[in-house]
Amino acid sequence: MKLVRLIYSSAVTRDMSLQDLKGILDCARSNNSSLGICGMLCYENNYFLQVLEGERAKVSELFIDIADDPRHDEIELLGFEYIEKPLFDNWKMGYAGGSPIFQKMLEKLEMDAFEPGKLAPRQALAFLHHLSSHQSEI
Numbered sequence: 001m002k003l004v005r006l007i008y009s010s011a012v013t014r015d016m017s018l019q020d021l022k023g024i025l026d027c028a029r030s031n032n033s034s035l036g037i038c039g040m041l042c043y044e045n046n047y048f049l050q051v052l053e054g055e056r057a058k059v060s061e062l063f064i065d066i067a068d069d070p071r072h073d074e075i076e077l078l079g080f081e082y083i084e085k086p087l088f089d090n091w092k093m094g095y096a097g098g099s100p101i102f103q104k105m106l107e108k109l110e111m112d113a114f115e116p117g118k119l120a121p122r123q124a125l126a127f128l129h130h131l132s133s134h135q136s137e138i
């Protein structure tokens with residue numbers, strides 16, 4: 001079984017309420033666990049940054065569905081690589097909402113506002129991983 005990690009960024013096509021985000025998260029939680037996919041979704045400044053880890057065919061198929069979702073566009077694939085084992089052990093969503101830890105992470109990257117499309121693959125992964133262990137889930 002070939003395990004992969006896929007990272008992409010996108011921009012929302014309309015304002016997202018907390019309720020909208022919760023809807024995406026609930027859907028991801030139930031679908032992804034039955035697909036054996038783990039990862040994390042981060043939302044801030046009208047952008048999404050998502051990492052998906054799992055079996056290559058399953059991750060590819062899910063990404064094609066997600067990329068087709070009218071709630072976002074400007075999809076940019078930031079990374080796609082083989083992995084030995086997943087870094088994210090379940091499904092999470094980091095909701096930034098301007099938390100101090102998030103702001104600190106932006107400062108480290110010398111970014112004024114969250115623009116995930118500008119991140120290099122390694123930076124995007126480090127960002128998500130750091131956030132996953134410091135951020136409460138919604």
Ligand SMILES: Cc1cc2nc3c(=O)[nH]c(=O)nc-3n(C[C@H](O)[C@H](O)[C@H](O)COP(=O)(O)O)c2cc1C
Pocket residue numbers: 024027028029031032041048050062065066067069071072
């Ligand atoms: C930014 C974003 C991230 C998403 N992530 C996931 C995901 O990880 N897993 C998932 O099943 N659906 C995700 N979705 C929702 C899918 O695009 C799609 O609506 C869903 O897979 C349809 O599921 P259903 O056929 O069970 O209704 C995401 C949508 C958006 C806008």
